[in-house]
Amino acid sequence: MPADNAVPPIVEMRGITIRFPGVLALDNVDFFLRPGEVHALMGENGAGKSTLIKALTGVYAINSGTITVGGEPVVFSATADAQAAGISTVYQEVNLCGNLSVGENVMLGHEPRSALGIDWKATHAEAARHLAALGIELDTRSELATHSIAIQQLVAIARAMVLDSKVLILDEPTSSLDRDEVELLFKVVRDVKSRGVAVLFVSHFLDQVYEISDRITVLRNGKLVGEFPIAELPREELVTKMIGRELDELTAISKSADRKIDRSSTPVIKATGIGRRGILEPADIDVYDGEIVGLAGLLGSGRTELVRLLYGADRADEGHVEVNGEPVKFTNPRHAIERRIAFSSEDRRAEGIIADLTVEENITLGIQARQGWLRRIRKAERDAVVAEYMEALGVRPADPSMIAGNLSGGNQQKVLLARWLATAPELIILDEPTRGIDVGAKADIQRKVAELSAQGLSVIFISSELEEVLRLAQRVVVMRDRRRIGEVDPHTTDLDGLVEFIATSGEGNAA
Amino acid sequence: MNTVIGAVVRHRLFWPIVALVGLIAINGVAQPRFLNISVRDGQMYGALITILRESAPLMLVALGMTIVIATRGIDLSVGAIMAVSGAVALTIIDNSPAPGSLGTVATAVVTAILVSLVLGVWNGFLVSVLGIQPIIATLVLMLAGRGVALLITGGFITTVTSAPYKWIATGYVLLLPVAFLIAMAAVAIVAVLERRTALGVLTEAVGINPEASRLAGVRSRGIVFGAYILSGVLAGVAGIIVAGNTMAADANAAGMFIELYAILAVVLGGTSLMGGKFSIAGTVVGVFVVQTLEITIIFLGIPPAQSPVFLAIAVIVVVLIQSPSVHRWARRVRDSWRSDTPAGEETKAEVAS
Numbered sequence: 124m125p126a127d128n129a130v131p132p133i134v135e136m137r138g139i140t141i142r143f144p145g146v147l148a149l150d151n152v153d154f155f156l157r158p159g160e161v162h163a164l165m166g167e168n169g170a171g172k173s174t175l176i177k178a179l180t181g182v183y184a185i186n187s188g189t190i191t192v193g194g195e196p197v198v199f200s201a202t203a204d205a206q207a208a209g210i211s212t213v214y215q216e217v218n219l220c221g222n223l224s225v226g227e228n229v230m231l232g233h234e235p236r237s238a239l240g241i242d243w244k245a246t247h248a249e250a251a252r253h254l255a256a257l258g259i260e261l262d263t264r265s266e267l268a269t270h271s272i273a274i275q276q277l278v279a280i281a282r283a284m285v286l287d288s289k290v291l292i293l294d295e296p297t298s299s300l301d302r303d304e305v306e307l308l309f310k311v312v313r314d315v316k317s318r319g320v321a322v323l324f325v326s327h328f329l330d331q332v333y334e335i336s337d338r339i340t341v342l343r344n345g346k347l348v349g350e351f352p353i354a355e356l357p358r359e360e361l362v363t364k365m366i367g368r369e370l371d372e373l374t375a376i377s378k379s380a381d382r383k384i385d386r387s388s389t390p391v392i393k394a395t396g397i398g399r400r401g402i403l404e405p406a407d408i409d410v411y412d413g414e415i416v417g418l419a420g421l422l423g424s425g426r427t428e429l430v431r432l433l434y435g436a437d438r439a440d441e442g443h444v445e446v447n448g449e450p451v452k453f454t455n456p457r458h459a460i461e462r463r464i465a466f467s468s469e470d471r472r473a474e475g476i477i478a479d480l481t482v483e484e485n486i487t488l489g490i491q492a493r494q495g496w497l498r499r500i501r502k503a504e505r506d507a508v509v510a511e512y513m514e515a516l517g518v519r520p521a522d523p524s525m526i527a528g529n530l531s532g533g534n535q536q537k538v539l540l541a542r543w544l545a546t547a548p549e550l551i552i553l554d555e556p557t558r559g560i561d562v563g564a565k566a567d568i569q570r571k572v573a574e575l576s577a578q579g580l581s582v583i584f585i586s587s588e589l590e591e592v593l594r595l596a597q598r599v600v601v602m603r604d605r606r607r608i609g610e611v612d613p614h615t616t617d618l619d620g621l622v623e624f625i626a627t628s629g630e631g632n633a634a
Numbered sequence: 635m636n637t638v639i640g641a642v643v644r645h646r647l648f649w650p651i652v653a654l655v656g657l658i659a660i661n662g663v664a665q666p667r668f669l670n671i672s673v674r675d676g677q678m679y680g681a682l683i684t685i686l687r688e689s690a691p692l693m694l695v696a697l698g699m700t701i702v703i704a705t706r707g708i709d710l711s712v713g714a715i716m717a718v719s720g721a722v723a724l725t726i727i728d729n730s731p732a733p734g735s736l737g738t739v740a741t742a743v744v745t746a747i748l749v750s751l752v753l754g755v756w757n758g759f760l761v762s763v764l765g766i767q768p769i770i771a772t773l774v775l776m777l778a779g780r781g782v783a784l785l786i787t788g789g790f791i792t793t794v795t796s797a798p799y800k801w802i803a804t805g806y807v808l809l810l811p812v813a814f815l816i817a818m819a820a821v822a823i824v825a826v827l828e829r830r831t832a833l834g835v836l837t838e839a840v841g842i843n844p845e846a847s848r849l850a851g852v853r854s855r856g857i858v859f860g861a862y863i864l865s866g867v868l869a870g871v872a873g874i875i876v877a878g879n880t881m882a883a884d885a886n887a888a889g890m891f892i893e894l895y896a897i898l899a900v901v902l903g904g905t906s907l908m909g910g911k912f913s914i915a916g917t918v919v920g921v922f923v924v925q926t927l928e929i930t931i932i933f934l935g936i937p938p939a940q941s942p943v944f945l946a947i948a949v950i951v952v953v954l955i956q957s958p959s960v961h962r963w964a965r966r967v968r969d970s971w972r973s974d975t976p977a978g979e980e981t982k983a984e985v986a987s
Binding site for chain 2: 434436456457460466468473474475476477478479480484488489491492493494495496497498499500542
């Protein structure tokens, strides 16, 4: 065991058990966090990561077990207790006040005072000092909401430093950050760590976990699998420990990418010079029967913009689109749906799931919207469709009357996929269908996509995980800086080649 | 057995119905004749029947408001639309050579409803096509509508005599007030329209997540548009009934503050102002609660000068009865009273700290 085991942990959680009605969310779990380490907490959705974090931050009361912070036993009955004990949390959705200034957010509740009340000049100076200590330069008087999510997270970290936190919890902080922003965040995290703060890091991105963490704790089904120094746990082993079975499944899917596509026929969709001023430079894309076309590029490269124009979610102001050889003009998603084109947005919560409706209402929404409000889908037909797709995609729990918002991210994604597959599309556009979901659900979705395309469904597949794109697609269109920079053949290009292409090549034109 | 009781208590209509039954019980204890119902000349009489009759305008308005609120909207103009509708109907009757004929009354009623429909279209256009916030968009007509009504009546309170028209508001069929039957028919029509077709679930989808609904191919704009048209038409019918009660079109007083009572009734019935899930049955109960409160004030003989204060207190009590956090608090207090053991003392101390 490494020498730093000699350092006493700042947080000791022993024998933590949390029971919800009908579910044992955490079963006798031990977890230790040491000063000056970045500790990754890994597990599939539903493994108990969030529950453990919520126990540590005072959101949930524990049924049994003990928590000590800095050697003192503690009982948290509210989040304020945890904060007072020096535990700060930075969420994916930043919990700061967007309408206040950066400086006010950093110093909130700790503003320097003078005889006349809050000394704003000193407050902003103090805030700037805290930010500068993390290597961030910002106008502290600017409104927080005007900054990117990445900057807002850094502000949240600066605020944690003002609170003199000993423990910093980063819960999926990188989900919506691009590569440069992640680098900036990690620089700050390393800096915080060097000051002896213990950092608890939760992420679905394995690359990032291996880049930043010193130690990994793995949970599965509410039970502790083990705690490992990062060097002693190779990636494949981590994944195996997380899902509890050998992960040959993902590699098995790759064979489908070798399928030959007949490109002599009329393409299902063919767009020429489609674009919109300030959003996307004119780009071409075409998809043939049964083909999966991958769209690769960084966040903000124009991937999402391109497919939104194709679908009519946003209006294109130039270009020409043909569906099965017929010219079309989509100014509304309904026009695309009539042509049997489906689009699943990257923002599951804001643009996908209808959280307060049930799973079956969500699944049948696409069919119902196409039929119009007057012809309600018959109960027998609805039950059959819902049962078929919940079974085919493995939605858990298998309860059609469950409120969709209560499902895990992976299962919500399956419900959305079911909604679109139920409309029997010819082309389905999937924008980040596997983001932020667990490995098992990811494999399920990839397998389903490969299977359906083999049966003739055409797919446009967008993902930030380039391995996934290379594995599934028969062709990969690469975007950068809001324009198409070229096309890559996944059979002759490996991951490094694709990364290099995204980063450097394609100075010429799309053709 | 316990699970049955639990299911009843957790039903979303449980607390609204408790509030309604409680109000009726208080009245019944204070004055037993409150519960009396007698039949004379083919009409039922009694305070409870009065509640049914008087609740009709509010029922119609709250019904439309429920659907508008489900789309994440609000319709502040319903009171003004009632004033316009009453003014149109009575002015037509007033200007007719035969104010008592069925034809005249039919023309008046149909025209008033068509005008209300146009006003609903106006609201729908502002909200769903121009994308103006509902509270502002309907505020326009709330303020301007009474001006339009005054213009129609020429600035006077138009009074007419027309037996068929009066029958709409004060007549009886099958022992029951016509106005109440109209309101119930509207409830039935809207319930069938929303729940037997897919309109209800699509309306909820749009209210919960407009952008996701649009991307799923739902005609969000049409659904929101339709909600305001429905609200306008129902307010128009309410205006016809209110004008029939007094046989006078008072542009300044007709439907005054009814939008606020309607919102109160909708919320008491369990439909959230955040939009989405809505309950027509809840709104019906909510309307009866609000109407019973008003009648209670009259029935208990509270002086008019004090009645707003009484109403305010009663509303606060009713809202508290339905509040989930009050229920949690009551459960904690009850639990700590039940056990006199030291453990109980501890719980109490924890709650207090």
